[in-house]
């Protein structure tokens with residue numbers, strides 16, 4: 066019986082490790098997506114900037130054209146001055162010329178402002194383009210590393226799942242079934258130690274009768290409150306020590322396997 070509990074505790078350690086690895090692995094795609102979004106956003110900003118510059122250049126062309134029209138209008142009026150017959154006509158034409166020249170001044174100012182704007186935008190574009198290139202390179206490298214990490218984690222998960230399968234096949238079906246059932250309905254923890262006469266998972270104070278049953282180790286005992294399988298930690302320390310020996314052969318997987326309580330190699334551990 067306690068032998069089975071020991072196995073369940075180890076199975077839970079493996080499962081918790083698996084949960085951690087899976088959680089880490091599953092978080093990577095979102096992380097990669099965040100980096101991609103960042104690059105996309107910066108690229109969009111850059112494109113938007115380029116678009117604005119093009120619009121400014123277009124407006125400048127229009128203003129240049131308006132300016133040319135205005136200048137030729139003024140020249141035409143000046144020629145006309147020599148041909149007018151009356152003073153009235155002459156004065157009217159002079160007024161026209163003054164008005165056109167004022168408008169020309171306004172246009173020239175507008176062109177100057179536009180030129181200034183275009184210059185600022187262009188230098189900004191050059192700067193952003195350079196930053197964007199190095200940023201993209203950097204982010205692509207980060208993404209590459211994250212993808213590698215994901216592949217490594219997937220391999221680790223695969224190995225540990227294999228190990229878990231092998232290990233679980235040595236547990237009595239009835240206990241394994243109960244363990245799996247509890248784990249499904251809980252947050253991954255199916256088995257909890259009795260600590261200070263309380264459930265190590267939900268901290269509920271356990272009645273002496275329950276502790277007594279746990280001590281007897283005749284059958285599985287559950288916490289009334291959180292339904293976890295209860296066990297006595299002291300007993301486990303002893304059994305886990307002997308249990309450690311039997312897994313020592315699997316040297317390759319030793320690193321990924323959970324550490325046992327007091328699981329240091331000791332020359333006496335076989336007795």
Ligand SMILES: [Zn+2]
Pocket residue numbers: 264265266267268269288289290291292293
């Ligand atoms: Zn409990």
